[in-house]
Structure formats: structure tokens, C-alpha cells
Amino acid sequence: MIVTNLRTVPLVLPLERPIGNATARIERFSMIAVFVDTDEGLTGENLIFTIRPEQHKLLDTMVHVLKDAVVGTDPDHVSAFWQDAWRRINFIGFSGVSIMGISAIDGALWDLRAKAANRSIAALLGQCRTSVPAYTSGGLWLSQDIDEIVQQAGAYASQGFGAVKLRLAGRADIDLPRIAAVRDAIGPDVGLMVDANQAMDATSAIALARQFERYGIVWFEEPVPAHDLDNSARVAASLDIPVASGENEYTIHGFRRVLETGAADILMPDLQRVGGVSEFARVGALAAAYNAPVSSHLFPEMSLQLMASLPNATLLEHLDWFSPLYAEKMEMTGGDITVPDRPGWGFSLAPDALRHFAADK
Incomplete structure (x- = not known):
């Protein structure tokens, strides 16, 4: 079987209501559906996205920049694709949009390989579970008032979610009443995570976390800018609450630095930033060597397969x-x-959905 073509379909998925955290307001998702075709009629597919519409064409272009690294190759040789693509991005760098392009094609190749074997990706990787515990992350935004997040949190608990995540403003006067209200709404047995979305400095993050420790917080996510590993490590070392981070890290090299500095207790690889299925699996193995649990970031339909294959997986987002x-x-x-x-x-x-949300319709 040989890859004969690489295709993309730009998509725009609007939100019914804008959402906001401490660093961004999101009104729609600009997405690229990626397809890898073969001479035997099988197609692998994948999805990448951005929250900033002006970056839409950049993502699409980056995927096509790597077209020559995949067309004409055997999809089973996904590691060879990775090596070639890594060489090709040397001049523009080993993080950012270049890795997103690799991730897009890597994931499509894994989907293709698994389809050819009539197996799931988890089965190809070495599946260790048939279900994965999940926490809900689709609500409890800063753009919602307390009444809204209380109602939403209670609904999530009623639906059976074992944990929920709340976004923080990074200010005690705003955050503590919201945390208390959500904890009251979900009860003592449902996990509660908080996410600062990189909006704080280490001193403020430590001070705030010590005030919300009593609410039984599962983890404190990205308390400081993701690139500031030293201060993230300072926060992690100062608190009993685990620090979770990694959604903004690229490849196993970025995660090695996170682990070596102690910047996070829980790693959160993102499929499009980490480097696709291949690199997600490698990061999972690296984390296991440090006895660090792994939680996924976004892409639940696809991350589910990876989380099912990692013995050290914890919660699916x-x-x-x-x-x-x-x-x-x-x-x-x-x-x-x-x-x-x-x-x-x-x-x-779904073909109908691709037509409906096509960016150029």
C-alpha cells in the first residue's frame, strides 16, 4: 500500500455562544481536516485547529509543506515519515506550527494503518483498558457568572462526570467565591480542577492555591506561563495540590525538560502540539519512567485511543x-x-458535516 495523495478541507465551526478564559475569547474554531489517500482505496484522516481565524491558512499551508514527505511512502513506515519531516522543518524550528503539520499527517497515517489492519489505534499501540475516566472541560468559563457555572456544574455531576474543571481569573476576590460555589454544587465526591491558563506569576499562584486547598482540588493547571518552567517548578514544589501542565509543550524534548525541572506533576500532551500519535506515545513512556501520570488535552475522540494505551493515563479531557x-x-x-x-x-x-462547515462554501 502506497500513499498517493494528501488532501485538506478547511472548516469553520462557530460556537453558539462565545467562551472566555483568562487569556482568550473564543467565538469559533478554524479547523483543517486532513486526509491521506492510498492506492488501495483506504484513507486516513485527522483534525487540527486554531482559535485564531488569521492562523487558518498558516495551518493549512504547513500541512502541504510536508506533502512530499508522505506521498509515495508506505503508511506503515510512519517513523520514516517522522524522521524525514523532522529533517525538513530544521530551518523553521522544532516547535509551533511546524510540529502541528507533522502531527496532522502522523495522526492520519496511524488512522490509515489501523484501518488497514481492521483494528483500533489503541489496539495497535497495545491497549490496556476498554474505558477511560473522564473529566468535563467544556464549561465553567470566566465568561459565565456564578449562577451559570453553578447550574452547569450541577448538571455535569448529574450526568455522571467524576470531575469538572473551572477556569480562574487569577484573583482571589473573583476565584474563591466561584470555587466554593462549584464545590457546593457538585458535592464532595466529584473532583474539581482549576485552570489559570498561564495568567499568574508564581508568588500569586502559590498564595491563591493555599487559599483554595481546602476545597479538595485535584490539580492546579498552568498557573504560570508555560515556557517559565523554573517558576512552574517553584509552584509545584510549594503546594500539596499537583500542578498539571504540558498542553503547550512540543515533542518529547519539551516534556523531558518539564520532567527534569519538576515543572509539573501531571503531564497534559496535546495531540497537535506534541507531534501526533507517535510522539504522544513516546511522551507517555517517558512520563512512566518518572512515575508521572498523563492526562490528555482536547481532541477527546482521538485522544481516547492514546489514553487507552497508556498504563499511566489518568483522566481524559x-x-x-x-x-x-x-x-x-x-x-x-x-x-x-x-x-x-x-x-x-x-x-x-461525517461528509455532510464537512460540507456544512466548509470554510469556503
């Missing part, structure tokens, strides 16, 4: 942002998301 694009829906039982045994990702981009 669940959002329904991209669900309108898929023909299948995620299934949850008792707070756990079922890992589909359908070939590839187990979720397929």
Missing part, C-alpha cells in the same frame, strides 16, 4: 466542541468514556 463533525458519538458509563473498537480512531468525520 472531555469536551463536545468537535462532536458536530463526527458521524459517531462518544459513549459514557459511570463517568468513563468507552473506547470504541472500530478501526482507526473509532470516530470518522
